[in-house]
Amino acid sequence: MKTSIMQVKNLTKQFGGITAVNDVSFDVNQGEIVAVIGPNGAGKTTLFNMISSVLPPTKGEVWFMGERINGAPIHSLAGKGITRTFQNLQIFENMSVLENVMLGVHTQMKTNVYSAALRLPRVKHDDELARRYALEALEMIGIKDQMNEIAGNLPYGLQKLLEIARAIVSNPKLILLDEPMAGLNDGETSKIANILIEMKRNGLSFLFVEHDMKTVMRIADRIVVIDFGNKIAEGTPEEIQKNQKVIAAYLGEEVL
Ligand SMILES: Nc1ncnc2c1ncn2[C@@H]1O[C@H](COP(=O)(O)OP(=O)(O)OP(=O)(O)O)[C@@H](O)[C@H]1O
Ligand SMILES: [Mg+2]
Known part of the structure; x- marks a missing residue:
């Protein structure tokens, strides 16, 4: 049904x-x-x-x-x-592929700017989790090998895949x-x-x-x-x- x-x-x-x-x-x-x-x-x-x-x-x-x-x-x-991608790519060109995808996890986590600024233990834990989820998403989309490249340097096709990885990472x-x-x-x-x-x-x-x-x-x-x-x-x-x-x-x- x-x-x-x-x-x-x-x-x-x-x-x-x-x-x-x-x-x-x-x-x-x-x-x-x-x-x-x-x-x-x-x-x-x-x-x-x-x-x-x-x-x-x-x-x-x-x-x-x-x-x-x-x-x-x-x-x-x-x-x-619900997540989305845009008709005009919206990636952070100066950040790495991995960091771009990690941002997609952080949108869903409880870490806020204040706890991040104070470097509370929760932030470190969230960062590790975000990294793990991001790596899983990159693996699923097939661009894990490029994880350390600067997003802006990727060919267009891979940038589109990166956007999809970021959209799926928050489950x-x-x-x-x-x-x-x-x-x-x-x-x-x-x-x-x-x-x-x-x-x-x-x-x-x-x-x-x-x-x-x-x-x-x-x-x-x-x-x-x-x-x-x-x-x-x-x-x-x-x-x-x-x-x-x-x-x-x-x-x-x-x-x-
Ligand atoms: N912010 C806006 N202000 C005024 N008119 C707008 C605005 N955004 C879209 N429009 C108009 O609304 C109509 C629909 O635009 P829209 O971008 O939603 O179409 P689309 O189906 O996505 O087109 P495309 O296939 O070219 O992407 C168009 O006539 C467009 O000019
Ligand atoms: Mg359109």
């Missing part, structure tokens, strides 16, 4: 006179990969930003595991079990990925696709925005299609590929 872990309810975002997202609703179930697709400027990132509490919705709500999360402080989401239940395959070659793309499928088998859920239709059709259990801010279709890859509204929205793009 499917268990819904997140409910997106009637999300709407207006920027001045523009309605970027209009009354969009859908669920994400446990252990499911859900893709959000749509032409450029359709509203996908705006939708993601509302779901991850980066932007307040004009209307609508987001619920996760029985709790309303829109409006919750961004830093509280990892503790609730989330749901990961939001905004265009995880963008700018990657076929080998790197299928590597990430395989990682998502593997983690899904362990019960993790994913919601991802992606333009690479081949990958979307291969790994998504369900697809939500956005056009001009509206949800125009939702279904399995098979259903979406023959949906007339979707074909019309992508007319001329030959992507489906």
